[in-house]
Amino acid sequence: MIGLRIQIDPLPLVEPMVVRLRDCASSELTEHDAILIDRQGNRLEYDFNGFSLVVHSDQPEGLDCDVVMAVPGQTSAHRLIRATSPHNTFLVTEQCDQLCVMCSQPPKKHHADLFAQFATAAILAPERSVIGISGGEPLLHKEKLFQMLENVARLRPDVTFHVLSNGQHFEKDDVKRLIDIGTDKILWGIPLYSTDPETHDRIVGKDGAFRSLERGLGILMQAGASVELRTVVLQQNRDHLGALADFVFTRLSFINVWALMQLERIGYGRMNWTTSFLDTSSDFEPISTAINGTVARGISVALYNFPLCSVPKEYRQYAPSTISDWKRKYLGFCARCDARSACGGFFEWYSHDQGFSGLGPL
Amino acid sequence: MTVMPLKFRKLPVGDLLFADDAGGFFQADQEFLHRYALGDLTDVDITFLEANGHAFHELGDLSYAGFEYRFASRLYTPGDLDYVILVPTLRCDLACGYCQVSRVNENTPGFDWTDETLKAVIRFLDGLTTKMIKVEFQGGEPLLRLDVLQEVRDFCRTRFDKCEFVVCTNLQDPSDDAWEFLEHDDVFVSTSFDADPGTHEAQRTITAAKTQQFLGNFRRALERLGTDKVSALPTINPHNPPPARSIIDHYASLNLRSIYLRPINHQGFARKKYDARGSASTWNAYYSAFIDHLVDYNWIAEQTVEEYYFVHCLRRVLRSGHNGHADLRNPSIVGSGYVVIDHDGKFYPTDEARMISRVGQFDLAMGDVFTGISRSKIDELNQEASNNFHPDCVHCPYQPFCGIDLIDDLSRYGRIDLPKHLTDFCQKHTGIFDKIFSMIYSSDPKVRKSLAIWSGVPNFDGSIGKRLQ
Numbered sequence: 001m002i003g004l005r006i007q008i009d010p011l012p013l014v015e016p017m018v019v020r021l022r023d024c025a026s027s028e029l030t031e032h033d034a035i036l037i038d039r040q041g042n043r044l045e046y047d048f049n050g051f052s053l054v055v056h057s058d059q060p061e062g063l064d065c066d067v068v069m070a071v072p073g074q075t076s077a078h079r080l081i082r083a084t085s086p087h088n089t090f091l092v093t094e095q096c097d098q099l100c101v102m103c104s105q106p107p108k109k110h111h112a113d114l115f116a117q118f119a120t121a122a123i124l125a126p127e128r129s130v131i132g133i134s135g136g137e138p139l140l141h142k143e144k145l146f147q148m149l150e151n152v153a154r155l156r157p158d159v160t161f162h163v164l165s166n167g168q169h170f171e172k173d174d175v176k177r178l179i180d181i182g183t184d185k186i187l188w189g190i191p192l193y194s195t196d197p198e199t200h201d202r203i204v205g206k207d208g209a210f211r212s213l214e215r216g217l218g219i220l221m222q223a224g225a226s227v228e229l230r231t232v233v234l235q236q237n238r239d240h241l242g243a244l245a246d247f248v249f250t251r252l253s254f255i256n257v258w259a260l261m262q263l264e265r266i267g268y269g270r271m272n273w274t275t276s277f278l279d280t281s282s283d284f285e286p287i288s289t290a291i292n293g294t295v296a297r298g299i300s301v302a303l304y305n306f307p308l309c310s311v312p313k314e315y316r317q318y319a320p321s322t323i324s325d326w327k328r329k330y331l332g333f334c335a336r337c338d339a340r341s342a343c344g345g346f347f348e349w350y351s352h353d354q355g356f357s358g359l360g361p362l
Numbered sequence: 363m364t365v366m367p368l369k370f371r372k373l374p375v376g377d378l379l380f381a382d383d384a385g386g387f388f389q390a391d392q393e394f395l396h397r398y399a400l401g402d403l404t405d406v407d408i409t410f411l412e413a414n415g416h417a418f419h420e421l422g423d424l425s426y427a428g429f430e431y432r433f434a435s436r437l438y439t440p441g442d443l444d445y446v447i448l449v450p451t452l453r454c455d456l457a458c459g460y461c462q463v464s465r466v467n468e469n470t471p472g473f474d475w476t477d478e479t480l481k482a483v484i485r486f487l488d489g490l491t492t493k494m495i496k497v498e499f500q501g502g503e504p505l506l507r508l509d510v511l512q513e514v515r516d517f518c519r520t521r522f523d524k525c526e527f528v529v530c531t532n533l534q535d536p537s538d539d540a541w542e543f544l545e546h547d548d549v550f551v552s553t554s555f556d557a558d559p560g561t562h563e564a565q566r567t568i569t570a571a572k573t574q575q576f577l578g579n580f581r582r583a584l585e586r587l588g589t590d591k592v593s594a595l596p597t598i599n600p601h602n603p604p605p606a607r608s609i610i611d612h613y614a615s616l617n618l619r620s621i622y623l624r625p626i627n628h629q630g631f632a633r634k635k636y637d638a639r640g641s642a643s644t645w646n647a648y649y650s651a652f653i654d655h656l657v658d659y660n661w662i663a664e665q666t667v668e669e670y671y672f673v674h675c676l677r678r679v680l681r682s683g684h685n686g687h688a689d690l691r692n693p694s695i696v697g698s699g700y701v702v703i704d705h706d707g708k709f710y711p712t713d714e715a716r717m718i719s720r721v722g723q724f725d726l727a728m729g730d731v732f733t734g735i736s737r738s739k740i741d742e743l744n745q746e747a748s749n750n751f752h753p754d755c756v757h758c759p760y761q762p763f764c765g766i767d768l769i770d771d772l773s774r775y776g777r778i779d780l781p782k783h784l785t786d787f788c789q790k791h792t793g794i795f796d797k798i799f800s801m802i803y804s805s806d807p808k809v810r811k812s813l814a815i816w817s818g819v820p821n822f823d824g825s826i827g828k829r830l831q
Binding site: 195214215217218221222242243245246247249250251252253254288289291292293295296297298314315 | 386413414415422423424425427428429431432435677680681682683684814817818819820821822823825826
């Protein structure tokens with residue numbers, strides 16, 4: 001696995017500090033840049049505005065242009081931006097107002113406010129970066145989130161965001177702000193599990209969630225926002241996917257893509273695995289119904305986190321490789337598979353004895 | 363709960379088809395029509411209408427907004443002018459009986475762009491705001507003025523970020539220099555191949571030698587340029603059409619997978635020679651049978667084939683925002699997104715407008731390259747170019763999928779206010795949409811297979827054609 005933290009020698013910090021690591025000095029340095037001055041094995045020493053910053057790293061791809069955050073009292077720094085990776089995500093809060101059965105990042109009560117640091121990191125990101133914003137529920141801190149997005153949009157018009165939100169905290173007044181930031185700057189990843197309010201609410205563990213999500217989606221539509229609608233397929237919503245396809249076409253034709261997602265076996269997803277995981281390698285019909293019902297009507301559909309061999313041949317075109325590099329693995333038989341380079345593989349925490357029953361090399 | 367207004371029509375087979383203004387549709391029986399008309403809907407009706415997007419609870423709720431969105435995205439809005447059709451000459455080395463474009467003989471003087479015209483066209487192109495341009499060269503036979511094509515191409519390549527050139531040629535006798543021109547990556551070929559060699563000879567080339575000359579050039583174009591850069595249209599005489607299977611086999615044997623059947627157009631010289639008025643029903647019968655032949659062909663063929671316009675109409679039924687074809691739009695705003703520049707430098711909103719102006723029916727010119735575009739006349743026409751509130755269209759369930767073509771109406775009837783159901787445009791499109799819905803509601807696996815291919819989906823299942831039980 002690729003490490004999302006790197007060890008550093010302790011620093012006398014009073015507040016979190018964002019640093020961009022550079023292998024050599026260039027003309028575009030900022031006050032946040034640290035220049036590599038010495039390398040001995042895995043020990044890298046940087047000059048940071050006259051101070052010494054020591055990093056211990058065994059990452060083969062190097063650290064040039066990575067943006068890291070050092071936090072007071074911690075001996076490891078967060079790799080906020082890995083310059084060589086397309087998968088960079090800021091976990092802006094761990095607070096959430098839902099308790100979803102499949103949550104991979106179960107919520108916590110405490111919130112550490114690091115929006116200023118995240119904004120700095122985004123401004124230091126490589127050209128045309130796509131930065132993920134995740135939680136918890138980022139919109140619980142809407143004002144600070146919007147300020148961050150507005151700042152970055154102004155200073156770095158080439159940087160775009162992919163924000164994962166439950167979509168329930170938008171107000172009419174947000175329409176203008178969303179338009180001003182730029183509707184092409186943010187792709188909102190919004191989950192919807194069923195057209196039946198009760199089923200949806202039960203899956204996300206919150207009464208009234210469906211109705212307030214409907215309002216939120218209406219506001220995003222009005223703003224002309226870019227939306228990736230996300231539906232994790234579960235035993236709980238297996239029989240609802242056909243109706244959901246009709247709902248997506250009739251109510252949500254404005255979305256950029258409808259993502260049907262396989263379950264991630266971590267967090268609550270691991271706890272609820274046996275009662276939630278839908279083995280689509282042996283039961284693909286609900287997925288094909290959803291695809292056929294929407295693609296013919298002009299809606300883009302994508303299957304996320306589906307190993308290619310779990311998908312019937314004529315539907316593989318909808319299954320791009322989506323599992324992030326740092327949490328991806330392949331199984332033994334994948335070595336014999338001709339489709340491996342096009343396949344996203346499995347989550348690091350996928351357990352095959354409880355997983356798909358109908359897999360094998362292509 | 364409020365139900366959106368529903369329009370309905372008896373299908374040739376089966377129940378009534380209902381559709382709303384956003385293009386949502388379903389089948390139901392006569393009893394439902396009574397309940398709907400009398401305001402006596404059952405709970406089952408209401409649940410169905412709500413799920414299928416025909417009803418809303420309160421103004422502005424997600425059902426309402428989703429409906430609005432689908433309604434709005436069916437409306438065509440012209441973008442920047444980024445497409446020009448250039449007619450550098452009217453001269454042609456063929457004299458096809460149905461010629462739609464009022465050609466003149468190869469040696470006739472006075473029907474070519476002058477040097478001043480060319481300069482003015484380049485000045486006009488230079489003044490466009492678009493960064494991408496599509497240039498279509500028509501004629502006459504545009505390759506007779508290869509010098510003009512080269513100069514326009516060279517200019518566009520330096521002036522625009524992205525260019526695409528389409529040469530509409532008869533491929534009868536391209537010179538070596540013409541082949542060199544056609545072989546560039548940004549150049550595409552559009553030609554005519556009338557069904558099969560026999561029909562092609564009867565309608566276009568007349569002599570066997572000329573037919574062979576064309577076929578040789580056609581094969582050479584397909585081999586050297588590739589089938590993705592060469593398109594061919596068969597022009598069909600509805601009163602004496604070639605057998606459908608012959609067209610399909612000949613096109614498929616050349617690996618041409620998309621056939622765009624064109625009935626002989628009632629314009630230009632064609633109107634003098636052929637009786638094209640009142641031929642919609644003849645055409646519709648042929649067209650419907652042709653689609654059936656395609657369905658049979660595709661059932662067993664390795665390489666499947668489509669009829670281009672049918673697929674376009676099918677996708678307009680299924681989807682919002684499918685406005686890519688200039689022949690079927692609503693509102694049909696012309697003279698904005700693209701213009702035609704004729705051999706004398708005059709601007710026309712469409713090729714058809716150029717033709718009816720040439721035969722002296724109406725003058726639909728909109729200025730010329732020397733004095734600039736003048737839109738006032740065309741804008742008057744554009745004001746009427748919407749079917750949404752047209753008294754003849756408001757009750758038609760096909761209205762959201764359909765378009766409007768006032769220039770065709772002018773050409774055929776000399777007026778735009780003939781009742782729509784008496785027009786060729788309405789009769790032909792009603793026929794196409796009847797066919798499409800009979801297929802959407804068919805359970806024949808052969809039909810389902812072709813519909814899946816044509817709508818771009820792995821399987822065309824029953825979920826698209828809803829039925830209220």
